[in-house]
Amino acid sequence: MDQVFAPWRIEWVERDPDDQNPEMGCPFCALPGREDAREARVVARSAHAFVLLNNYPYNPGHAMVIPLEHGGDFGALSDEALLDHAKLKARTLDALDAAFGPDGVNTGENLGGDAAGGSIDDHLHTHVVPRWSGDTNFMPVVSDTKVIVEALEDTYDRLHDAFAAQDGAEDPGPDRAVRLDLE
Secondary structure, three states, rough: OOOHHHHHHHHHHHHOOOOOOOOOOOOHHHHHHHOOHHHEEEEEEEOOOOEEEEEOOOOOOOOOEOOOOOOHHHHHOOHHHHHHHHHHHHHHHHHHEEEEEEEOEEEEEOOOHHHHHOOOOOOOEEEEEEEOOOOOHHHHHHHOOOOOOOHHHHHHHHHHHHOOEEEEEEEEOOOEEEOOOOO
């Protein structure tokens, strides 16, 4: 059996199930409303969406762009939410480029249902994963193990600063999500 020491995962294992939207039971509905955005890993937000760091990243900078509207059907989002989500994805790509300078980026939508993958199957979200030439090395190929080279707290700081440097950004401080006006 392969083992990797990953002490940050204990937060997920020991999470409080009551720390979710009591009506929906959805962390994507609860997290943007928390006071400490850094702890919640909400790095930026707009009128209809927010950017959340992935707790189990494929690479440093792995973030998700998530509409505030709960639902797994992309077509059911309001026109405002669709446009805002798309604009926030573009701003997220800019922030990732400024913070990390990746060689490329993968994006993918998780659109409802267990088959879409992930642990949140009824609130659509877009994964945005920075990629570098050679970021797949012998570890995942030979030992089926992925090594993440940066702590989430450091990733949060880098991405937060990159969002804060964008035009029209309002930075309420390091523990609060950067507010973006996408109008």
